[in-house]
Amino acid sequence: MGMYSSSSISPKGNSGMTLLSSHNDDTTVKFPDIGFDFYYNGVNCRATIYSSGNSWVGFTGSNEQLKVNRRDAGADNIYYVNETVNNKQTFRIRWEGHQSYSNWGTLDLVWELIIFNDSAMVLIIEKIPNTGTNSFENPIIGTTTLILENNKSYAFIPSQDQGKSYTVQEGSYVQANIKYLIVDGNDIKHWDTASSSYAKVSELPLTADKFQTYGDDTYHKERAGIISTAPVLKIWSPLTEMVAPRVTQTITPKPIIVNMKDDILFSEAYINDIINAVVTLDNTGSGIINFIVSVDSGVSWKSWNGSSWGLVDITNMQDVKSKGMSVAILHGITEAQWTSLDLSNKKIRFAWYMEITSSTDVLKLKQIRVNYSTT
Incomplete structure (x- = not known):
């Protein structure tokens, strides 16, 4: 600065x-x-x-x-x-x-x-x-x-x-000659490079000597070592006038798995099987969305791997991310491949993994539409 x-x-x-x-x-x-x-x-x-x-x-x-x-x-x-x-x-x-x-x-x-x-x-x-x-x-x-x-x-x-x-x-x-310290409750902390976390160096009150002895040349956005829910970043400089600093923190949501609560039923006698599934979504940026399906009300989950339906562990986020079906794969599943899933119970539900990596990413699932063949 x-x-x-x-x-x-x-x-x-x-x-x-x-x-x-x-x-x-x-x-x-x-x-x-x-x-x-x-x-x-x-x-x-x-x-x-x-x-x-x-x-x-x-x-x-x-x-x-x-x-x-x-x-x-x-x-x-x-x-x-x-x-x-x-x-x-x-x-x-x-x-x-x-x-x-x-x-x-x-x-x-x-x-x-x-x-x-x-x-x-x-x-x-x-x-x-x-x-x-x-x-x-x-x-x-x-x-x-x-x-x-x-x-x-x-x-x-x-x-x-x-x-x-x-x-x-x-x-x-x-x-400017600027030093940074964190006030964590009554504790004064600075960044400890050995542990990659904030470490206590003194207690309040803050003084110029403490800044000069313990102060960091740069501030760290990490929260490791901080206990308080409202820590305070303190800044010291010998300058009599200094532009007010601005700290910007960018937050992106953690990846999630969304699971439909209810099945999609197609038990009507005139419905034979599924022709295809069509997804409508907004995906701007580097967002990831992968789908899995269940035909037993969520007891087990599967995805199409290109040649057959394989099991996926819905409790394992990485498994869903790596094995789940992209929109392109889901759209490309044929009627015969849907039939090989065993749809005798005449019900299906979807779950999907969602992840964004940037605050500018936009990822919104608008609709999943299932199209059927009829007699």
Whole structure:
């Protein structure tokens, strides 16, 4: 979590930086491991960041994902350095060059890029002739055209986890020194990596010393180790002003098995057997629904496996999921195959397994219709 400011920041220059490449015309060069995880579009890019004499940065390899006056330019020098700001690791790139590959030593195109471990970035423009392409491949959103000016900086702040859907605006960004603790009743707890759960470290009241001694750098959404039904996430920072944090928790329902309470009866004398079964449902996303049937009022359950009817254990959710019939299989069962189920009792009932894996999935069963042959 960090702080955005509408004020631009100045470049720091190349003092103390490591030279990666010099007199670079069209050569693509790779930066070393930046020393911390940096996610862009869901990919950890700590060891896959590249640049070139043509004034671009690739986060996931030699892909031109950030272009700063990109054209057939030339880099006199490309530098990098690991730095610490507010006790947070950063990685800074400095590109010094010129808009045309033949003008070595002119230095009319100079910029720096600061990379943060929360996927945010700040681009600092020292000099730019604006004779090339300025753009950013913005995950989820698409290509974003950049308007860049001399002596200004631009903050790239992701609005989604793992470096997606960036807001790009003039200004700057810095990560705050923030610590997290959980208040569980009267107990103060932090995340214990050894047990992968929250562990007690002290008792109320909370103090700045306790945050600095025990506080976590990131908060964990897991509830392991928490007893209270209403735990409280506490946040501390030395900043006098801080944007109110927002914690979003996404919940998806657990898989379920739905069992019809009553049989579908077809005991009328004019009904011979089942022709087919037709399901109507809404299924948007990655939802799973599989069906099983019973002809003895739920005592036993079966599914068609492609050649015969096999038993399914309705008390075993995984068995129903793996052996149950998909909608396509259920629709494809022929009249002869339904007859081989032994429908002499003239009754049938259905059960089905339902599962969604994303909060955006929609899975609604609207109707099961059984069609019969008659005399």
